Structures are given as C-alpha cells and as structure tokens.
Amino acid sequence: MNSQLNLSTVEHPASGQAPVLAMHNIRHAYGQHVALEDISLEMQPGEVVCLLGPSGCGKTTLLRIVAGLEVLQQGSMAFNGTTISAPGMAHVPPEKRNVGLAFQDSALFPHLTVLENITFGLKSLPGRERRRRGMELLEQLGMKQFASTYPHTLSGGQQQRIALARALAPEPQLMLLDEPFSSLDARLRDRIRDDTLHLLKKVGAGALLVTHDPEEAMFMADRIALMHEGHILQMGTPRELYCAPRHPFVVSFFGDVNDLEGEVKNGAVETPVGSVTAPGLAEGCRVQVMIRPEALNVTELDEPALHRRSHIIMAKLLGRTSLLHICAHDTQGHESHLHARMPGVFLPAEGQPVSIQLDPSQVFVFPLNLVAAGA
Numbered sequence: 001m002n003s004q005l006n007l008s009t010v011e012h013p014a015s016g017q018a019p020v021l022a023m024h025n026i027r028h029a030y031g032q033h034v035a036l037e038d039i040s041l042e043m044q045p046g047e048v049v050c051l052l053g054p055s056g057c058g059k060t061t062l063l064r065i066v067a068g069l070e071v072l073q074q075g076s077m078a079f080n081g082t083t084i085s086a087p088g089m090a091h092v093p094p095e096k097r098n099v100g101l102a103f104q105d106s107a108l109f110p111h112l113t114v115l116e117n118i119t120f121g122l123k124s125l126p127g128r129e130r131r132r133r134g135m136e137l138l139e140q141l142g143m144k145q146f147a148s149t150y151p152h153t154l155s156g157g158q159q160q161r162i163a164l165a166r167a168l169a170p171e172p173q174l175m176l177l178d179e180p181f182s183s184l185d186a187r188l189r190d191r192i193r194d195d196t197l198h199l200l201k202k203v204g205a206g207a208l209l210v211t212h213d214p215e216e217a218m219f220m221a222d223r224i225a226l227m228h229e230g231h232i233l234q235m236g237t238p239r240e241l242y243c244a245p246r247h248p249f250v251v252s253f254f255g256d257v258n259d260l261e262g263e264v265k266n267g268a269v270e271t272p273v274g275s276v277t278a279p280g281l282a283e284g285c286r287v288q289v290m291i292r293p294e295a296l297n298v299t300e301l302d303e304p305a306l307h308r309r310s311h312i313i314m315a316k317l318l319g320r321t322s323l324l325h326i327c328a329h330d331t332q333g334h335e336s337h338l339h340a341r342m343p344g345v346f347l348p349a350e351g352q353p354v355s356i357q358l359d360p361s362q363v364f365v366f367p368l369n370l371v372a373a374g375a
C-alpha cells in the first residue's frame, strides 16, 4: 500500500488481528436512487464471504466500492486496520488497494502466453521469482502444461481459472469476485467453483464473492451476507442462515417453502400439519408459518380415499427427490395445498390418503407483515 497516502489506523483489540476488510455504515446512491443503506461488514483474514441476494439488491455496487471503482459517499472502510476511505479522505484508486479483481468477463491478454498473463502484475519482482510464482499457481490449478500456450487455445473454463490465478498472483490481501462462474455451463461451473475454493484456501486469500445463487454461496462461503433492497438482512454462516433465519425473506431465498398464516394460542400455532410452537410471540398475534417441503414426512395410509382426509394431488420425480402436492386438512376442515419433498422415488397415486409428520427444525414462525429491509 502507498505509504504516501494519509491513512489512519484502526485498533482491533478483541481479536488481536485487524479484519482484512471492515466497512461501517456505508450508504450509496445513484442520483435519487439509494442503492446501499447502513452497510457494516467485517471480514477476517483468509475468510470467504459471499454477498448473496436477488438482482438489483446492491451486491455489485458494494463490491465496486471495496475495489475503489466507485467513490465512497458515506461511511468508512478499512483494510487490515488502516482506514482507506472515509468522509474527507482522498479517493484511493483500485491499483493502490492491493485487491485482486476477478469479474464474470475478466478477459485475458490475447497477445501474452498463459504464464505471462499470470505474472503480468508481478513487474516489481525479479524475472526468476515471477516465473516461480506463476508456475506455482499453475501447478496448484493443475494447468502447468499450458504455461506457454496462448489464451485463445484454452476452453472458457480454463481461461476463467487463469484469470483467477492472474488476480491471485500479486498475493492481494483480498480477492473480489463478481459472479465469476456465471458464464460457465452447469457442469464446468461446479468444477471451477471447487478449484477456486481450494485455491483460495490453499493460498489463504480472503475473498468477497458476489452471487445470486444460494447454493453457490453455501458451497463457497465461510459466511454469507444476505442482501435485500440495499440492506444486509442477515449475516452468518451458511448453517446459521439456513437453520436459524431471522426474516421470512431469508427462508424463501433458500428455496421453495409452504407459506401459511395462523394465530398464536397458548404459545403455539395450529396448522394443517400439526401444532407449531411460537416462542417469543404474543398471544393472539397473527403469524406467518413457513414450512420447508423437506419438513414434511409423508406416509401412505391404508384407508379408503376420502376428500376430507389429507391426500395426494400429484407426485413428481425430480431426480434425487420426489415432490408431492398434498391437499392437507386442519382440525376445522380448512384445506391447504402443500408441497412435500421426500428422498428418492416416492410417488403415491393421486387421491392416496396420507399422514404427515412435521420436522420442527425446518419450520419458522414470524409475526405477519414483518417489513423486509431493516427488520
């Protein structure tokens, strides 16, 4: 980092080691449109953090602010305990930030060999050392044999891996990746993701990765920041977000869900698939009950088909699981259309009466009409 820049230092007595990235109260607007509001986030060295959320929620804007491609408007940001952006400070350009950038369409230099592409950012090192570092990265990617070939002879996936190695070569304190796998077909994407994760962990680089794919975020991330309309709605490990979501949006973003309404009576809510506890919610409170399809364990009943019993509407094989459409009845006879997901091939006939057991760990209760952002 440029020592001539007037950078102040932030102390982090709790961990002893300053976070590789610390952002506090970032706000960013394009004209009248507020793209980010009240964003605070810290990353520890070597940590992979995913910015996850639907299109337009502000992921790329946040990454661009970290990279220095957008000028910070409000809030502050520090790298390794050194404040790099804050009100009144001069903008530090991307090339002075010691970050590695890998974007979806990161193009390689066509007139340079693979090795020359990788060592492009290592001009300050002696020739032998540059070559050693470049070959080491190629070896880690299993692509040593391509050192002297030109990019146009490589497949899209191989080019993607070389672009990643080029960004990693100067040993940046932080890698910034914006949907780096989205231009690849599904099979290749899985492999490159896997390679990328192992390479990041092997070299110990921290990475901030943008994706709109929850499965990709869970695969890659140590922690996920789930964004919605310019806010971070919840930040935590994949397990925390999936198993202890703090907002209905977090539940529904991770997949299909049965969405029911009810009222808290004696600390619980009655649903067509049984009673669900509602800890911390007031008596009489109207609630949203979100039940993942995996929470419903369905068994066929050896009884005559009767409409007023819960029964199968349709069953579809999806591959590793079967999706059941069920007409479920509560004790008052109200009907609900529910989805259940069962492992393997389980395809009961239409009209088959069923009983349904509920796995409470996959059921989430929230006060009705919880406002999305900032809740």
Ligand SMILES: Nc1ncnc2c1ncn2[C@@H]1O[C@H](COP(=O)(O)OP(=O)(O)OP(=O)(O)O)[C@@H](O)[C@H]1O
Residues within 6 Å of the ligand: 030, 033, 035, 053, 054, 055, 056, 057, 058, 059, 060, 061, 062, 212
């Ligand atoms: N240069 C710009 N000028 C004006 N508005 C912008 C600009 N860039 C982004 N926006 C708006 O800011 C909001 C956040 O955009 P951003 O690209 O950060 O979202 P995103 O979550 O990365 O979306 P996507 O996944 O589609 O890339 C959107 O409403 C977008 O239309």
